[in-house]
Amino acid sequence: MSDVSEKINRLEQAKRQINEEQNACLGEIGKIKYPELAGSWMGKRAGDFQDARSDAYKAMSTIIHVDYDDYQEKIEGKITMLNIEKTALNAAGTIAHEADALLGKGETFIEQLESKISYLKGWLF
Template structure:
């Protein structure tokens, strides 16, 4: 296989990998936005857990137990919406960073491949130098 066809395969593969990574990044960013919206909605709904307030006619241990149950539910829902939300969002952000690093790595490899292609286009005097650039490609 000549350098030209090898470079064409490498470039095609790298462009495909970059496209796949970009798709994953966009999906994760959309998921973050959707989760933000859901969290805002949940915070609003959590406030409603303790509504309506018990009137003056609701007294005694049953009323106290009922109020305590609502407060416990509000507290637990708040933990989920706030604490677990933050952990989940941090996990998604970390994944996005990993994918952006992958994308940058692939883009760097593509620059090397393009440089090798440019050298090949200059003629036979540059084939050896182009071969050196091709050998630097990490994924091949």
């Protein structure tokens, strides 16, 4: 259970860091298009430079708006799966504790114990 909780914590931290990086990039991406070249640059070199800047802007925009969101969705999916696993482990622990308590009560409760163990086995396997 603690291993699953640790994985969840690490994934949540990674998700926060990706979100922070995404926000920082959103603030910086506009700088790719500055300074405006306007009429001060002309010719083939100016056109090539403008094309390279435009390509860089498109690539960064894809990373910021698509890739970062994909990473965060994948992490969120893994967190959800780990939370389900954590819930299952918690339920299995509760059932095992109940079975142990019944075992301590003696033979009068052996049928109830067998039922709990069968239920636990069926649930886990």
